[in-house]
Amino acid sequence: MLDIKVIRENPQAIRENLAKRNDARILEMFDELLKCDQEWRRMFTEAGRLRGSRNRVTEDIAKLKKHGLDASQKIKEAEQIPAMIKAVEKEMDEYRKKMDDILMRLPNIMDDTVPFGKDDADNVVIRSWGKAAEFKFKPKDHIDLGTELDLIDIERAAKTSGARFYYLKGDLVRLNYALIRYGLDLMVKRGFTPIQPPYMLKREVISGAVALSEFEDTIYKIEDEDLFLLATAEHALLGLHAGEILDGKSLPLRYCGISPCFRKEAGAHGRDTKGIFRVHQFEKVEQFVFCRPEESPKEHELLIQNAEEFFQSLGIPYHIVNVCTGDLGTVAAKKYDLEAWLPGQGKYREEVSCSNCTAYQSVRSNVRFRDRPNDPTRHVHTLNSTLVATERTLVAIMENFQQEDGSIRIPDVLVPYMMGQTEIRRAGGPKKG
RNA sequence: GCCCGGGUUGCCUAGCCUGGUAGGGCGAUGGCUUGCUAAGCCAUUGUCUAGCAAUAGACUCGUGGGUUCAAAUCCCACCCCGGGCGCCA
Numbered sequence: 039m040l041d042i043k044v045i046r047e048n049p050q051a052i053r054e055n056l057a058k059r060n061d062a063r064i065l066e067m068f069d070e071l072l073k074c075d076q077e078w079r080r081m082f083t084e085a086g087r088l089r090g091s092r093n094r095v096t097e098d099i100a101k102l103k104k105h106g107l108d109a110s111q112k113i114k115e116a117e118q119i120p121a122m123i124k125a126v127e128k129e130m131d132e133y134r135k136k137m138d139d140i141l142m143r144l145p146n147i148m149d150d151t152v153p154f155g156k157d158d159a160d161n162v163v164i165r166s167w168g169k170a171a172e173f174k175f176k177p178k179d180h181i182d183l184g185t186e187l188d189l190i191d192i193e194r195a196a197k198t199s200g201a202r203f204y205y206l207k208g209d210l211v212r213l214n215y216a217l218i219r220y221g222l223d224l225m226v227k228r229g230f231t232p233i234q235p236p237y238m239l240k241r242e243v244i245s246g247a248v249a250l251s252e253f254e255d256t257i258y259k260i261e262d263e264d265l266f267l268l269a270t271a272e273h274a275l276l277g278l279h280a281g282e283i284l285d286g287k288s289l290p291l292r293y294c295g296i297s298p299c300f301r302k303e304a305g306a307h308g309r310d311t312k313g314i315f316r317v318h319q320f321e322k323v324e325q326f327v328f329c330r331p332e333e334s335p336k337e338h339e340l341l342i343q344n345a346e347e348f349f350q351s352l353g354i355p356y357h358i359v360n361v362c363t364g365d366l367g368t369v370a371a372k373k374y375d376l377e378a379w380l381p382g383q384g385k386y387r388e389e390v391s392c393s394n395c396t397a398y399q400s401v402r403s404n405v406r407f408r409d410r411p412n413d414p415t416r417h418v419h420t421l422n423s424t425l426v427a428t429e430r431t432l433v434a435i436m437e438n439f440q441q442e443d444g445s446i447r448i449p450d451v452l453v454p455y456m457m458g459q460t461e462i463r464r465a466g467g468p469k470k471g
Numbered sequence: 472g473c474c475c476g477g478g479u480u481g482c483c484u485a486g487c488c489u490g491g492u493a494g495g496g497c498g499a500u501g502g503c504u505u506g507c508u509a510a511g512c513c514a515u516u517g518u519c520u521a522g523c524a525a526u527a528g529a530c531u532c533g534u535g536g537g538u539u540c541a542a543a544u545c546c547c548a549c550c551c552c553g554g555g556c557g558c559c560a
Contacts, residue, residue: 079520079521082519082520082521082529083520083521083528083529085529086519086520086521086528086529086530087528087529089528089529089530090528090529092540092541093492093529093541095540095541096491096492096540096541097491097492097541099491099540099541100491100492100540100541101491103491104491109540112540113540113541114540115540116540116541117540118540119540120539120540120541264550283481410499410500413500
């Protein structure tokens with residue numbers, strides 16, 4: 039959410055940035071907002087004047103009564119005022135509601151380094167790492183590998199839970215936990231504070247993190263409760279300091295959240311319908327930072343660097359894209375995606391999303407800081423990045439490290455977390471033709 | 472889920488019964504003083520609006536409603552914390 043105070047100070051610059059989104063409705067909303075704000079402020083002054091007059095009469099009444107004098111004349115006078123105040127307040131509330139509604143819908147101001155583009159095809163590759171492995175055989179996709187090695191059972195998951203669920207089995211479960219443990223250790227070495235967050239959050243907290251449309255499309259609701267299943271630890275980590283004024287000396291606060299993630303994936307029909315790449319439930323190690331506004335570009339680079347080092351150490355080839363204006367979404371001011379090479383699909387696919395949300399989330403969630411007790415407060419900047427979404431990364435490992443005999447080599451860095459095991463093969467030896 | 476007790480400004484606390492517009496302490500910040508044991512004194516201390524400004528006004532007692540000329544105070548609903556009971560991996 040944009041800060042109404044910032045908008046008041048510089049409406050023209052913000053309007054120009056919003057115009058880059060190529061969406062007339064956004065500009066209409068913005069102009070409407072300015073109009074409502076003007077009206078609201080006018081009424082605010084009027085309401086203050088009325089309340090002031092009521093307070094003075096009320097004080098007179100109190101004084102008269104204190105001295106045992108008759109106050110009925112003043113009381114009669116005072117009786118007129120509440121209705122007038124109520125009428126003005128009612129109108130104010132309507133403007134306020136409209137403003138809040140617009141503010142909650144307006145997207146973030148984009149960073150100047152975001153490339154202009156229409157959709158994800160216009161994202162700009164800014165660097166690549168690793169070479170796509172060359173196979174002397176036709177590489178399989180993770181579904182075939184998972185089925186043949188008895189590591190994934192999608193059919194039975196469909197029976198128990200429906201589409202986009204899975205049973206992980208055997209060594210793949212262990213590899214999943216190896217990724218989590220390895221990711222956690224890397225984060226601790228980098229000085230991030232590990233957090234295991236609540237897996238359910240109140241509406242208010244999630245609204246502090248995401249755009250409204252996103253909420254409806256992705257978040258599962260708990261029946262009869264004001265609680266929603268966690269879609270990412272990001273939301274819980276932001277909520278950790280919601281409404282707080284942080285000590286400037288404590289910044290940057292770098293957290294690492296570990297949690298399952300639950301997503302409806304509404305509207306994703308026909309895309310990635312098979313396998314475990316896009317599912318309703320997965321595990322993720324997440325990086326999250328609260329920092330001073332001037333530090334956020336640097337922190338953004340730090341987060342993507344951590345993710346890159348993670349994938350480099352696994353040996354998975356990837357490239358980094360700078361996400362363009364048309365694909366950026368509502369919340370981020372700038373976003374890098376790390377896309378890993380998947381031999382089974384013959385494509386680069388998103389494994390990591392690394393966003394600088396600037397003040398968008400901190401305004402919505404009201405997270406501020408100051409250096410000294412009587413200083414004015416400022417909104418922090420927040421950033422988030424996947425370190426590893428484990429199911430997707432399992433896909434990348436399976437497809438990149440598959441061997442001709444149908445086994446899967448375990449990346450060296452994960453071997454210690456697999457009790458020394460170096461490869462996954464079918465129980466009872468290679469499958470017979 | 473039930474029964475108690477609680478939630479007051481950055482923190483602690485008074486006020487609630489009996490409605491009259493938040494008092495005190497600590498801390499922090501700024502200033503003054505520094506010839507009685509390093510302490511002392513004064514001011515400021517949340518949010519919003521108008522104004523170039525000094526300033527003025529309004530709001531704020533967990534949240535939202537209600538009663539009233541007037542609500543921290545009375546009424547209703549909900550949230551959170553502590554204790555007890557029940558249930559429980």
